[in-house]
Amino acid sequence: MALPNTYVLIFACTCGVILGIGLCANLLVFSLFVKYNTLRKNRLDILLLSMTLADFLTLLLIPFTLHSAVSYTWPLGDTSCKIYQFLLAFSLAASTYSLCAVSMTRAMIITNPYQPPTMDLVILMFVLVWALSFFISLPLRMFATKESLGPSLANFTFCLPTIHEHHYQVVLSQFVLYYFVPMLVIAFNYVRLAHFLHKSPVMSVSSARNTRRASVMVFLAAATFSVCWLPGYVLELCVYLGLYRHGQAWELFYFICTVLQYLHPCINPVLYVLLSKRYRHRRAAWLFSCNKNRVQPQWAQQYGRGLHQCGVGVGSQWQSGGGAAAGTEHYHLPPKLLLRVKGGIEAGSESVTEPLLESELKEFLENLNDCLILPD
Numbered sequence: 001m002a003l004p005n006t007y008v009l010i011f012a013c014t015c016g017v018i019l020g021i022g023l024c025a026n027l028l029v030f031s032l033f034v035k036y037n038t039l040r041k042n043r044l045d046i047l048l049l050s051m052t053l054a055d056f057l058t059l060l061l062i063p064f065t066l067h068s069a070v071s072y073t074w075p076l077g078d079t080s081c082k083i084y085q086f087l088l089a090f091s092l093a094a095s096t097y098s099l100c101a102v103s104m105t106r107a108m109i110i111t112n113p114y115q116p117p118t119m120d121l122v123i124l125m126f127v128l129v130w131a132l133s134f135f136i137s138l139p140l141r142m143f144a145t146k147e148s149l150g151p152s153l154a155n156f157t158f159c160l161p162t163i164h165e166h167h168y169q170v171v172l173s174q175f176v177l178y179y180f181v182p183m184l185v186i187a188f189n190y191v192r193l194a195h196f197l198h199k200s201p202v203m204s205v206s207s208a209r210n211t212r213r214a215s216v217m218v219f220l221a222a223a224t225f226s227v228c229w230l231p232g233y234v235l236e237l238c239v240y241l242g243l244y245r246h247g248q249a250w251e252l253f254y255f256i257c258t259v260l261q262y263l264h265p266c267i268n269p270v271l272y273v274l275l276s277k278r279y280r281h282r283r284a285a286w287l288f289s290c291n292k293n294r295v296q297p298q299w300a301q302q303y304g305r306g307l308h309q310c311g312v313g314v315g316s317q318w319q320s321g322g323g324a325a326a327g328t329e330h331y332h333l334p335p336k337l338l339l340r341v342k343g344g345i346e347a348g349s350e351s352v353t354e355p356l357l358e359s360e361l362k363e364f365l366e367n368l369n370d371c372l373i374l375p376d
Contacts, residue, residue, distance in 0.1 A: 015259075019062045021266050026059065029052045047102045051094075059262075059266075072158075074159040077146065095268070097132060103189035107189040179230065227260065228264035
């Protein structure tokens with residue numbers, strides 16, 4: 001029939017395009033992590049790498065799905081079917097829980113940049129994401145099986161995630177564990193973050209624009225996850241309840257659900273990584289160049305708005321007398337880290353002639369580096 005052939009052709013071409021774009025985007029992210037050592041030491045970037053690994057695994061499984069959909073046959077055996085279904089559920093869970101970890105870490109960094117999560121905590125979150133994904137996915141795919149349409153259609157075989165008797169339990173468990181609970185976690189953290197950004201005082205029109213951009217990014221992160229995965233779970237529920245009927249409308253709905261699910265691993269690296277200015281330039285351009293004796297004045301001009309989003313006030317103050325030298329430019333960091341560009345360092349109201357310890361400055365800048373991922 002013309003319609004099925006056309007449908008299969010469009011489906012194959014669409015999945016091929018998604019696979020190509022997704023692999024290129026995720027490989028580009030991997031290359032950034034390999035090239036820049038600073039990304040491998042950044043708290044939030046470690047969790048973004050976890051998400052990228054999971055999305056990359058999902059994309060590697062698309063050719064098997066595509067072959068099965070085009071040929072109406074699962075080309076491998078029953079054991080391979082179980083492994084395939086497990087890896088599919090495992091990669092989905094790892095990607096979803098990585099998004100949850102990213103939202104939690106991002107909220108902690110932005111709302112409290114002076115006490116960010118420690119690197120040990122981030123590593124623990126990384127391990128928990130993959131361990132939890134493994135132990136949740138394993139029982140959900142224990143009964144994955146290869147089945148045919150019947151004795152007269154033995155050549156038409158499919159790799160199913162579970163046997164029919166357990167279909168409802170598996171669908172419900174996947175909806176709760178892979179969508180509903182993660183969506184609550186992501187929404188809670190991003191609502192908290194958006195509330196904090198809008199509650200912060202606005203210094204200028206530029207700061208207000210950055211706040212709006214950050215809020216839009218927060219909304220897009222939650223919306224893309226919801227839009228890409230909710231239709232698929234609705235379709236599975238319709239199939240179980242017997243509402244699904246063969247026809248052009250339902251076939252189109254199935255096509256849209258499948259495309260959206262495989263589109264999500266392509267959107268993630270673009271939305272979370274490649275759109276960020278932090279990944280477009282060298283490390284020196286992301287923050288500012290400095291040494292232990294001087295901080296360049298261009299720092300505040302380029303990153304002042306981003307620092308303001310983190311609750312750090314940045315500005316200039318030219319004094320003609322008092323405790324500071326005339327013509328000294330101040331950057332209003334926390335009291336213990338009030339840097340004076342053309343002079344010494346002032347902590348609170350007491351002048352300090354010794355330069356700020358490089359280790360202290362470096363630690364503070366690392367926190368700011370984590371913080372600046374949103375307002376770019």
